[in-house]
Amino acid sequence: xxxxxxxxxxxxxxxxxxxxxxxxxxxxxxxxxxxxxxxxxxxxxxxxxxxxxxxxxxxxxxxxxxxxxxxxxxxxxxxxxxxxxxxxxxxxxxxxxxxxxxxxxxxxxxxxxxxxxxxxxxxxxxxxxxxxxxxxxxxxxxxxxxxxxxxxxxxxxxxxxxxxxxxxxxxxxxxxxxxxxxxxxxxxxxxxxxxxxxxxxxxxxxxxxxxxxxxxxxxxxxxxxxxxxxxxxxxxxxxxxxxxxxxxxxxxxxxxxxxxxxxxxxxxxxxxxxxxxxxxxxxxxxxxxxxxxxxxxxxxxxxxxxxxxxxxxxxxxxxxxxxxxxxxxxxxxxxxxxxxxxxxxxxxx
Amino acid sequence: xxxxxxxxxxxxxxxxxxxxxxxxxxxxxxxxxxxxxxxxxxxxxxxxxxxxxxxxxxxxxxxxxxxxxxxxxxxxxxxxxxxxxxxxxxxxxxxxxxxxxxxxxxxxxxxxxxxxxxxxxxxxxxxxxxxxxxxxxxxxxxxxxxxxxxxxxxxxxxxxxxxxxxxxxxxxxxxxxxxxxxxxxxxxxxxxxxxxxxxxxxxxxxxxxxxxxxxxxxxxxxxxxxxxxxxxxxxxxxxxxxxxxxxxxxxxxxxxxxxxxxxxxxxxxxxxxxxxxxxxxxxxxxxxxxxxxxxxxxxxxxxxxxxxxxxxxxxxxxxxxxxxxxxxxxxxxxxxxxxxxx
Numbered sequence: 001x002x003x004x005x006x007x008x009x010x011x012x013x014x015x016x017x018x019x020x021x022x023x024x025x026x027x028x029x030x031x032x033x034x035x036x037x038x039x040x041x042x043x044x045x046x047x048x049x050x051x052x053x054x055x056x057x058x059x060x061x062x063x064x065x066x067x068x069x070x071x072x073x074x075x076x077x078x079x080x081x082x083x084x085x086x087x088x089x090x091x092x093x094x095x096x097x098x099x100x101x102x103x104x105x106x107x108x109x110x111x112x113x114x115x116x117x118x119x120x121x122x123x124x125x126x127x128x129x130x131x132x133x134x135x136x137x138x139x140x141x142x143x144x145x146x147x148x149x150x151x152x153x154x155x156x157x158x159x160x161x162x163x164x165x166x167x168x169x170x171x172x173x174x175x176x177x178x179x180x181x182x183x184x185x186x187x188x189x190x191x192x193x194x195x196x197x198x199x200x201x202x203x204x205x206x207x208x209x210x211x212x213x214x215x216x217x218x219x220x221x222x223x224x225x226x227x228x229x230x231x232x233x234x235x236x237x238x239x240x241x242x243x244x245x246x247x248x249x250x251x252x253x254x255x256x257x258x259x260x261x262x263x264x265x266x267x268x269x270x271x272x273x274x275x276x277x278x279x280x281x282x283x284x285x286x287x288x289x290x291x292x293x294x295x296x297x298x299x300x301x302x303x304x305x306x307x308x309x310x311x312x313x314x315x316x317x318x319x320x321x322x323x324x325x326x327x328x329x330x331x332x333x334x335x336x337x338x339x340x341x342x343x344x345x346x347x348x349x
Numbered sequence: 350x351x352x353x354x355x356x357x358x359x360x361x362x363x364x365x366x367x368x369x370x371x372x373x374x375x376x377x378x379x380x381x382x383x384x385x386x387x388x389x390x391x392x393x394x395x396x397x398x399x400x401x402x403x404x405x406x407x408x409x410x411x412x413x414x415x416x417x418x419x420x421x422x423x424x425x426x427x428x429x430x431x432x433x434x435x436x437x438x439x440x441x442x443x444x445x446x447x448x449x450x451x452x453x454x455x456x457x458x459x460x461x462x463x464x465x466x467x468x469x470x471x472x473x474x475x476x477x478x479x480x481x482x483x484x485x486x487x488x489x490x491x492x493x494x495x496x497x498x499x500x501x502x503x504x505x506x507x508x509x510x511x512x513x514x515x516x517x518x519x520x521x522x523x524x525x526x527x528x529x530x531x532x533x534x535x536x537x538x539x540x541x542x543x544x545x546x547x548x549x550x551x552x553x554x555x556x557x558x559x560x561x562x563x564x565x566x567x568x569x570x571x572x573x574x575x576x577x578x579x580x581x582x583x584x585x586x587x588x589x590x591x592x593x594x595x596x597x598x599x600x601x602x603x604x605x606x607x608x609x610x611x612x613x614x615x616x617x618x619x620x621x622x623x624x625x626x627x628x629x630x631x632x633x634x635x636x637x638x639x640x641x642x643x644x645x646x647x648x649x650x651x652x653x654x655x656x657x658x659x660x661x662x663x664x665x666x667x668x669x670x671x672x673x674x675x676x677x678x679x680x681x682x683x684x685x686x687x688x689x690x691x
Contacts, residue, residue, distance in 0.1 A: 085427060119460025128459040135426055136459055140450050146416040147451065150423020150431075157379075157405070157429070164423070177446075180416030187411060337460075345461040346495050347549065347598070348519040 010214045013261040014200060016288035019231045022300035026236055030307040036235050038316060040070040040295050043094045045320045046103060049328060050110055051271035059110055061123035064091035068265040071294035072197050073098035075238025079246045080133065085151035085164040087144035088137030090125050095167050100132035103324060108331040120337040121345060142168060142175035149181045152192035161250045163191040171202030173216045182223040185255040193249060194220065194257040197232060203268040204277040220257035232260030233294040263289040354538045361531035363505045364394040367512035370540055372402045375430060378516060379406045381421055382434030390436040391472065392531050418444035418469065422452050425467040430516050438471030439485045452521035453496030464519040473527040478664060481656035486620040491523045492597035498522045498548060499597040501568035505535035507594060510545060518548040527569040552600040559587030561685050562613040565604055565630055567593040570617040573671055580675040586685050596626055601633040608634050612644035615678050622651040648681045650674050
């Protein structure tokens with residue numbers, strides 16, 4: 001690996017043949033590792049089942065799936081509370097769920113139903129879970145970054161040690177608004193955590209064809225913001241890195257930046273693997289990254305230290321499957337928003 | 350504001366008293382934008398507010414229209430009522446994603462569960478050979494967008510009261526004031542928050558009553574309508590003058606009612622013609638009232654379809670004045686007295 005010189009490239013972090021070993025659990029309790037596993041699996045299974053709904057033609061709204069990237073949302077939200085403010089992107093099922101958003105509400109939203117997270121008005125790309133601190137996700141790339149900076153302004157004025165978090169992808173680093181937002185957050189010492197999920201692709205296009213260097217954290221360094229670049233498929237590593245950074249951010253009231261390197265198993269939108277649309281993305285690359293699966297690596301580590309058995313794992317999968325299937329059945333039967341919602345929600349009542 | 354009124358207050362001072370009222374009475378209000386600590390960015394409309402209320406609540410910002418507007422929206426989602434200030438509205442274009450894609454959409458898009466209660470103040474600052482990028486009146490552009498409320502005060506009283514109503518409104522509001530109005534002077538009455546209607550109940554008002562023609566405008570153009578009405582009186586032509594005040598959502602009932610009475614409509618707008626406010630008002634009237642009420646074709650007086658020039662000679666012709674507009678109205682509206690003797 002390169003020395004920790006942030007202006008250099010990601011080096012081995014982007015090599016799927018590296019970092020595919022069972023995780024170092026760093027002495028976490030069985031209860032904690034089991035909860036991390038359960039949270040990641042829940043996201044994985046829900047998104048797989050959403051894929052089926054898309055294939056069945058039940059869901060038309062664009063769904064950007066984050067399969068393979070679950071460890072980032074789960075690891076970071078471990079260190080957040082409902083008093084913090086999290087903002088997402090077009091690919092935010094994982095962020096919404098990791099913050100504690102309801103499974104049924106997510107599925108109902110994807111189906112455009114009134115009981116959905118956004119009352120059926122948003123679909124997959126516009127999610128809201130204010131009661132758990134998930135303040136909104138939108139598909140305009142980079143748009144929630146300055147909004148999170150403003151939430152951090154509010155938190156600073158409230159003086160209650162809350163922080164704001166914005167999740168975004170490597171593509172957002174090519175939007176000018178990231179630069180403006182980093183500058184503002186740094187100049188004003190605002191407690192906002194920038195989380196770049198660097199999955200190496202923006203839509204179909206390889207980061208190496210879009211940026212002169214694949215390490216997005218270099219932008220944070222340019223704005224004097226403490227940044228770490230980590231393996232985004234290591235949920236324990238993500239949890240630890242954000243634990244340390246968030247602790248400092250809360251006590252010193254300042255911004256932080258985490259770049260988590262990962263890979264999405266599906267294409268930009270929908271369940272297709274998109275191995276035929278990019279210049280580099282290939283079947284062999286995808287297969288290699290599937291060996292660096294964040295869930296598999298945690299599961300293997302837990303089995304090695306004998307805190308998880310094959311049967312208890314299968315039991316967990318069964319339970320989640322049952323819970324999600326039940327939510328889907330209920331959501332398919334649920335009512336759509338009334339036509340009045342079209343006009344009633346444009347302005348305050 | 351211990352008196353019931355203050356005499357000889359200017360429009361610029363009235364905006365400042367709006368800020369003063371809000372910052373004093375609403376702890377969740379803060380102002381954010383470029384040049385707020387400078388004596389010359391925003392005229393006399395915010396003079397020394399930072400000394401009165403602290404630099405934590407009256408914040409001079411980096412040169413980042415997009416991030417600052419987004420940050421104001423973010424703070425509004427977390428219980429604050431920020432006013433983000435763009436000292437020239439030409440620069441607001443750098444913040445369009447946050448205004449149009451974000452502020453205007455979040456309430457509807459997220460099922461009515463959030464209130465982006467942000468006020469975005471854009472100042473029209475034109476003339477003085479400032480040229481194409483220091484001159485634009487872009488209100489029609491924002492008025493096109495459902496979810497944004499767009500207000501344009503023309504009187505001293507409205508400069509203060511509509512600012513307060515905008516900030517207390519739960520929706521995103523684009524508040525547009527005009528440097529050409531800053532020296533307008535009137536008596537400013539005591540402000541009573543409970544007696545004033547919420548922004549959603551504010552709309553066009555009749556500034557002057559007449560029988561022969563309906564003159565309509567918003568912001569500085571509404572003021573020009575009042576001055577034109579004074580000129581037309583010299584020719585015994587009596588005008589209904591309607592100040593639109595709020596141009597999105599646009600309520601055209603008052604204009605329709607007036608045109609039914611006068612049979613003549615002229616809309617003045619300080620921006621361009623195509624897809625603009627003047628055309629919108631005219632078509633809204635024509636859609637609704639029986640055509641036999643009309644004694645003339647409606648007229649709109651707008652800017653020439655060209656960017657603002659710098660050169661003094663060209664600029665003189667670019668911006669019309671009250672005399673020229675009065676003449677044009679008299680030409681286009683034919684012999685008013687043949688129809689309506691005074």
